[in-house]
Amino acid sequence: MEIADPEEYEVSHVHRVYEHIASHFSATRFKPWPIVEKFLRDLPIGAVGLDVGCGNGKYWMVNPDIFIVGSDRSPSLIGIAHSRGIQDSIVADALDLPHPDSCFDFAISIAVIHHFSSSERRCHALKSILATLKAPNNSSDGGKALIYVWALEQKNSRRGWDEGDRQDVFVPWVMSKQFSTSAKGKESQQNRQKLAYMRYYHLYRKGELEADIARAGGRVLESGYEKDNWWAVCGPVR
Amino acid sequence: MKILTTNFLTCALRACKSHPNSFPLRFRDAELQQDSSPFNAAFISNILPRIDWSALLTTAAELGFTNLPVEKPAVVDEKVGMELHRILIETHVVEGKLVCGNCGHQYAIHQGTANFLLPGHLGISPTPFVWRTGVADIYA
Numbered sequence: 001m002e003i004a005d006p007e008e009y010e011v012s013h014v015h016r017v018y019e020h021i022a023s024h025f026s027a028t029r030f031k032p033w034p035i036v037e038k039f040l041r042d043l044p045i046g047a048v049g050l051d052v053g054c055g056n057g058k059y060w061m062v063n064p065d066i067f068i069v070g071s072d073r074s075p076s077l078i079g080i081a082h083s084r085g086i087q088d089s090i091v092a093d094a095l096d097l098p099h100p101d102s103c104f105d106f107a108i109s110i111a112v113i114h115h116f117s118s119s120e121r122r123c124h125a126l127k128s129i130l131a132t133l134k135a136p137n138n139s140s141d142g143g144k145a146l147i148y149v150w151a152l153e154q155k156n157s158r159r160g161w162d163e164g165d166r167q168d169v170f171v172p173w174v175m176s177k178q179f180s181t182s183a184k185g186k187e188s189q190q191n192r193q194k195l196a197y198m199r200y201y202h203l204y205r206k207g208e209l210e211a212d213i214a215r216a217g218g219r220v221l222e223s224g225y226e227k228d229n230w231w232a233v234c235g236p237v238r
Numbered sequence: 239m240k241i242l243t244t245n246f247l248t249c250a251l252r253a254c255k256s257h258p259n260s261f262p263l264r265f266r267d268a269e270l271q272q273d274s275s276p277f278n279a280a281f282i283s284n285i286l287p288r289i290d291w292s293a294l295l296t297t298a299a300e301l302g303f304t305n306l307p308v309e310k311p312a313v314v315d316e317k318v319g320m321e322l323h324r325i326l327i328e329t330h331v332v333e334g335k336l337v338c339g340n341c342g343h344q345y346a347i348h349q350g351t352a353n354f355l356l357p358g359h360l361g362i363s364p365t366p367f368v369w370r371t372g373v374a375d376i377y378a
Contacts, residue, residue, distance in 0.1 A: 007358075044284070046283070067242065087350055091351060093355060096354070
């Protein structure tokens, strides 16, 4: 799919959506995914890293011996992270991360890259994450990033997509009434219909995440499929 | 935002990153808050090698902390460890600005959150894309 202005497209179909659904979305996001949890627990004490697209900051509590600077494009989600006591999260765009290059032990970006609406921007996001990681040298492997994206191949999920289906889709977020900020609006007085906010996703097919990482100048250390998602651990090349 | 965090921040503009003046970002009108949190000696001594000491000295001096040693300590004894814990972990900037020394761009800190969105990132129209429909319920 070709989108004329991907940046403007994401403003409408990703950023504003998350701003509106933030509190409802956050209320459904509390359980860390096992592979992410293991990745964070295995890090050495004092490791410093990034959570790019951290949302409400659900990965903060996993390992108290590491230091994570989280960022998200949605000020509302960062506000929620702060109200949960997570003080080290900032509002930033993954394509313009405000971090020094080659400085971090690790990064995670969980369910974020699939919201970029062109192949170039997805690569750019990976490149910008890889740039923050320590470069490998003779004495160390360098920094590592764990990336998760939604898979096209998920025929047993309730979405039911599979190989050969369209990869660029809208996925509705049906707002539960208790979280609806427009409850006082005149439309909702007329009829109390549920609001479905349409989020844009690029669904990754098998092998595509690894190819994007290579194109972004990274090397894949490990990769796999877990619960409707493709994941990869990657790092900068020497 | 912890002082420790500022040691890992720079200008969001790619062009500034290679310029030494962009790091550390400089504080303007900073309002500080102290809290207390448990001292983790192992964390402090392990984080120390990852800290850019001269950037930390600049930031600390700007915020009124002037008793850090000029050279990064090789070993963290309890006195230095506690002092680092107080500055890095227990001191928060709640309001103010972070300014790039290269391009001069100011990033606002409000209620403890720094905002690094550049002007080009700011949206144009206030309405999100919404469908009022029962059809979407099939996905819910």
